[in-house]
Amino acid sequence: MKVSNLIYYRCPISGDELELEKSSLIIDGNVREGVLLSKKIGKKYLIKDNCIDFITPEQEIKGAAFARKYYSEIAKTYDENVHITFELYNENELDIRNRMIDLLELKPNYKVLEVSAGTGKDSEIIASRLTKDGGLWLLDISPDMIAYNIVRQKNVDIPIEFVVASACSIPFIDNNFDALYCFAGVGHFPDLPKGLKEMARVVKPGGKVVFCEKNVPEWLRDTEYGKICINNNPMFADPLPLKHIPVEARNLCVRWINGNVHYVFDYTVGVGEPKGNFDLEIPGERGGTFNTRYYGKLEGVTAETKQKAIEAQKLTGKSMHKWLDEIILKEAEKIINKANH
Structure with a gap:
């Protein structure tokens, strides 16, 4: 560090x-x-050994505990066998990895965080797209996987830092990175909503977040192909995390790659929830704005009164919103003024 x-x-x-x-x-x-x-x-x-360990016993729960133990056990042979993840679906590993990293829209001077960086197969590709003016931070929950990553990146000529930490408690300040990447890690997050929120938190507004995980899409669930995948690993049946996407996400895209059984989400980070021009007057008989239709709701009326109101409104040549707003405001002010005198 x-x-x-x-x-x-x-x-x-x-x-x-x-x-x-x-x-x-x-x-x-x-x-x-x-x-x-x-x-x-x-x-x-x-x-x-050039690595910061932020893991505490409280964080080793649920999927995180499994991932830490499992990946520590297979770290030594991981690189020898990971090609199977792509060959199973007749895909080219390097092509898939590059296609996902392309979604980050990296510039040479970017500061990038890779979550679930593992032994560094994607890390070295990301590093190759950065210069000394940029930087790469590599985070994984397994110290054994990170140890192999450190060796892999030893001759890389850009700033790199290594961190052992939980993706659900990312140890960085808000708005710190230009881009964040996570390949096949979110399925082990012990608190998925928190983990996805954390990833958005540490990326600057305008920066990109890209993450990928196993998933047989709905249109393949009843096929033999899909059933075989799910039978091999129940994670393929996990639902899409759409409801857990942070409100800061803008221009979100989801696609399926690597045999059409791995989803990839990519989005641009915004500030808070989106802002609409909801005071814009809407033309037509109904009229009004999105805001008046939402904040200006009153009680309903009888069917007979509604029909009479429609007939009267058409005779005025005004929109329903403008006509109602005028007559209700006029009558309300009349009653209030009378009560005050």
Whole structure:
């Protein structure tokens, strides 16, 4: 970790700033070994072998506990076998990875966070698209997977930092990265809504988020092809996380790749929920605006009164909104003025 990058990190539990203990080993501005301290809660996070470990026992639950154990067990042979994930569907691994990374719309000077970075198969592709003016942060819940990633990136000539952490408590400040990438990790998030929210939180407005996971789409669920996939791994039957997409998502796209049984979401990060021009007057007999139709609702009337109102409104040549608004306001003011005198 670069000492100058300390400002980007936050305690994953309390969210407060972290301090580097004075006993830490610093060489050429990089922390080789040391400790990050959260003074607020007294929590310490170890820096060792160029990697910061933010995992706490509280975070090793549900899917996270499984992923940490499972990927630590297979880390040694992961690179030897991962090609099967693509060959099963007659796909080219490098082509699939590049197509997903293309969705990030990277520029050479971007700061990028990869979640569930694993042994670094995608990391090296992302790194190849960045320069020294940019930077790459690689996060995984498995220290063993990250250890192999560190070796893979040892000759990469751009700034790279390695982090062991939970995607549901990403240890970075808000609006920190230009892009975020996650290939086949969200299925293990112990709290999917929180994890997806976290990914949007740490990306700057205008930045891109891209994530992928196993999923047999609805139109293939009843096919033999789809049933075979689901039989092999029930995760293929997990629902799309549409209801958990953060409100900050803009221009969201979802597509299925890699045999049409892996979804890919990509979106641009916005600020809060979208803003509409809802005071825009709508032409036509009904008239009004989106806002008047939403905020201006009153009680209903009888069918007879409704019919009379429609007939009268047409005779005025005004929209229903304008006519009702005028006569109700006029009568209301008359009653209020009379009551006040």
